[in-house]
Amino acid sequence: MATGRTHRPATRSRGIPEATVARLPLYLRALTALSERSVPTVSSEELAAAAGVNSAKLRKDFSYLGSYGTRGVGYDVEYLVYQISRELGLTQDWPVVIVGIGNLGAALANYGGFASRGFRVAALIDADPAMAGKPVAGIPVQHTDDLEKIIKDNGVSIGVIATPAGAAQQVCDRLVGAGVTSILNFAPTVLSVPDGVDVRKVDLSIELQILAFHEQRKAGEETAGEEAVTASVPKNTPKGPDGDVPVVMPA
Amino acid sequence: MATGRTHRPATRSRGIPEATVARLPLYLRALTALSERSVPTVSSEELAAAAGVNSAKLRKDFSYLGSYGTRGVGYDVEYLVYQISRELGLTQDWPVVIVGIGNLGAALANYGGFASRGFRVAALIDADPAMAGKPVAGIPVQHTDDLEKIIKDNGVSIGVIATPAGAAQQVCDRLVGAGVTSILNFAPTVLSVPDGVDVRKVDLSIELQILAFHEQRKAGEETAGEEAVTASVPKNTPKGPDGDVPVVMPA
DNA sequence: CCATCTTTGTGCACGCGTTCACAAAGACAT
DNA sequence: ATGTCTTTGTGAACGCGTGCACAAAGATGG
The missing domain is CATH 1.10.10.10 (Winged helix-like DNA-binding domain superfamily/Winged helix DNA-binding domain)
Structure with a gap:
């Protein structure tokens, strides 16, 4: 979830x-x-x-x-x-902007689940000047400089942040300043927003870590017979799936 | 089940x-x-x-x-x-496979937050033969036919599903059949899995719909009762939930 | 060694969310 | 009309998570 x-x-x-x-x-x-x-x-x-x-x-x-x-x-x-x-308010049209058109931003722009639910990608915004004008999912990317104008011209109240973590808070502040009151944040950062602004966050890494926790516990259960709680340094060595580590192939 | x-x-x-x-x-x-x-x-x-x-x-x-x-x-x-x-079990290496290398799958493969937390993308899998061999994020895409062998050879216990909704359950069944016991699902479908298998889901569309609900309620609040004159600052919420704004920019 | 100050660790109360179990409500057959 | 059968809507109990408020524990200074 x-x-x-x-x-x-x-x-x-x-x-x-x-x-x-x-x-x-x-x-x-x-x-x-x-x-x-x-x-x-x-x-x-x-x-x-x-x-x-x-x-x-x-x-x-x-x-x-x-x-x-x-x-x-x-x-x-x-x-x-x-x-x-x-x-849910889906009988009306919700213009949405996506800020940060990297891999994830592009994937979001192409995601079909939006349009079918009353959400319309009103604009794509990126800080890289080289991206400006380049079409993604049929929509030309616009530069961050015009963020405020884009928000206001389109009456956007929902913004999606798909930037690197370092830029997220700054982007968030500008979105809020321009009138956005709901933010979906994909950057791994805690955003500070004024009262009245809703933030939901999706963090892929966190989801995996939660799975890893349960996975580890499953693996430990098999080997754990009776365990005295020593509270400090459990030499828990789950002989799990990493028995043979093939080759670490860096991206 | x-x-x-x-x-x-x-x-x-x-x-x-x-x-x-x-x-x-x-x-x-x-x-x-x-x-x-x-x-x-x-x-x-x-x-x-x-x-x-x-x-x-x-x-x-x-x-x-x-x-x-x-x-x-x-x-x-x-x-x-x-x-x-x-x-959290992050002191060990967790090989992960990503199934469905479309826009989202590619974005996930490129996501840096994985490697830094002990997760290693062991393989990328797609059903499109045209994708086979093509490198994404430096890793060659492999065909779905080899799914079971890939899982077993790499000792993978965590799988990521980024396929279209229609293929998700089938892919899920094969992953589980091959030994995967934790699944992160990006497809907008309810997956059925046997007992002992953990599923977490991330649904972009649902997050937006929840935001739309609150957005609509905010808009309705203004017109009901007395008019809030000054734009974005609503009435005081009785208590600060998490949205407190300490803005700690530590020295 | 004692006093004071800071910060943790937690007992407790409260509220939200979940689930059970059943009465009320309506469809349908006779 | 009346009885039976199905399914909703909800009262009530329970469990989990949250936040308060404070005592215990340790650091620090005199």
């Missing part, structure tokens, strides 16, 4: 729980697939299986949105697609 | 909370930066600020690892780097 932070303090009034919001896109994807197969209705059990969650959780999630189901039948697929889309 | 989440129910022995594990890489990154600046010790307050978390939370996190701090002084940076690295 992606490591997002900056959760809000439980929106007071008509608050949909943050955990529920995070699952709505999951339901929406499953529902869209059903819709394309012209399935008219779906039960909480079926939909939950398709989305990979518990059915009770799914029903509770939907209960925050309203009573959109029919007892004894299930949920109307089309209607639910619409309701969730509306709740 | 489990679907998607393979949650570990706090196994008997050394149960470090999942939430803590997810933050360890964050601390490690901050500590590494301090180490490079030859800072000998750091207090929980300083380190917490650098990692963007609450200091009490950080101390509690560390308490699960052991008592590595010195009261009145703080934590020894080098020692803590080692302890966290060991806990």
Whole structure:
């Protein structure tokens, strides 16, 4: 799962729980697939299986949105697609800028999952003058100098940062200064933003490290019979997959 | 057969909370930066600020690892780097394969954050015969036919899936069949894996949708109730969640 | 050696999220 | 209409994570 932070303090009034919001896109994807197969209705059990969650959780999630189901039948697929889309704000157009058109930025620009959800890549921005004008995913890259103007001209409120770590905070400050209030950060840095600005971060390295932790524990479990806790220097030598280290081939 | 989440129910022995594990890489990154600046010790307050978390939370996190701090002084940076690295299993070499060398796969192959954390890209695999042999990030792409052999020859236990959604489950099955027990999934699909296999997913589109939800709510807040005149500064949030802005630019 | 000061480590309370289990609601057949 | 059957919506219990607040531990200075 992606490591997002900056959760809000439980929106007071008509608050949909943050955990529920995070699952709505999951339901929406499953529902869209059903819709394309012209399935008219779906039960909480079926939909939950398709989305990979518990059915009770799914029903509770939907209960925050309203009573959109029919007892004894299930949920109307089309209607639910619409309701969730509306709740997530996907019925409107969201212009997005991507800053930092390296490998990752280019991959993001080419990513098809954006356009299909109401997100439109309004501009690509990079600090390298050599990139300026060069088309990526059919969109010409523009220079960082024009960042503020681009944001304002396009009414952009969501920015994606795919720059190196060193440039991220500076880019972030300029985005916020120009009016961006939501940021998706791919740079491995903690961003400081004023109140009212949302930041979600995706860190590939962190995800791998979490996997490594579990992987190590799995490997240790096999060899661990009974262990006295000595609390300091466990000579844990998991005879894991690195028994034979072939050749380290630097990139 | 489990679907998607393979949650570990706090196994008997050394149960470090999942939430803590997810933050360890964050601390490690901050500590590494301090180490490079030859800072000998750091207090929980300083380190917490650098990692963007609450200091009490950080101390509690560390308490699960052991008592590595010195009261009145703080934590020894080098020692803590080692302890966290060991806990995360980063002191050993983790060969990783990336399947699906499109835009995203290529970006991942080029990502520098892997090698610096003990992860080694052992192989790149793609289904397109035209890609075979072509070097990406200095590593020749190999064909899917050889997937099983590559996994076994290199002792790979962590796989990264960057294929289109349609191919993801099939690739996943083959990876698991060949011995992979941890998967990082970038395809927008719910993967079914047997018990004992961990799956983490990163979905770019979902992150944007969550941002859109909050963005829409912000926009709605302004028009409801009284008008917020001065642009971007909203009403005070009762408490600072994580978004506190200490902006520590340490000397 | 004692006093004071700093910072860790943690007991405790609170709130959010998850899950169970079941009554209410509606469809459908007779 | 009435009974049966299916599935939703939710009250309630539980567990995990978070943050406060403070005592314990060690450093430091006199």
